Amino acid sequence: MDDPVVVAARGWLGTPYVHQASAKGSGADCLGLIRGIWREIRGAEPETPPAYTADWAECGGTEVLLGAAMRHLAPVPADAAWAPGQVLLFRMRPGAIAKHLGILSQDGDAARFIHAYTSHGVIDSPLTPPWRSRIVARFRFP
Secondary structure (H helix, E strand, C coil): CCCHHHHHHHCCCCCCECCCCEECCCEECHHHHHHHHHHHHCCCCCCCCCCCCCCHHHCCCCCHHHHHHHHHCEEECCCCCCCCCCEEEEECCCCCCEEEEEEEEECCCCCEEEEEECCCEEEEEECCHHHHCCEEEEEECC
8 A cells, every 4th residue: 555645745746846835736845845745644734934045055054944844743763664655854965954855755776756846846756876865864744
């Protein structure tokens, strides 16, 4: 049986990338995708994110996204098995704060993740070694 988080995430495939949006079929960024899945799986969002610019992560050193994930999602221990439905948090370059999110859609040798990516929209991408090396933490929806 497919993980309900993955089923929900697949429903967002093809949604255009729109900064700060969270509307299935109309537009979403990576946070908007996770927010939309939360609404489908859990109901009302636990907090409303503040407005943010496209370059918000380059402007400060506070781990805003990691902090929100720690408040609302269940951390997956680093030594725990990888499983579809886990939320992946990425640091896009060494020394930078975490700024990208996705959902593990398939584990194993052909691992994949669903994410909203600039100029591509919501897509299901291979979790290649460069992507995997950027993962800061994994979480589950509570």
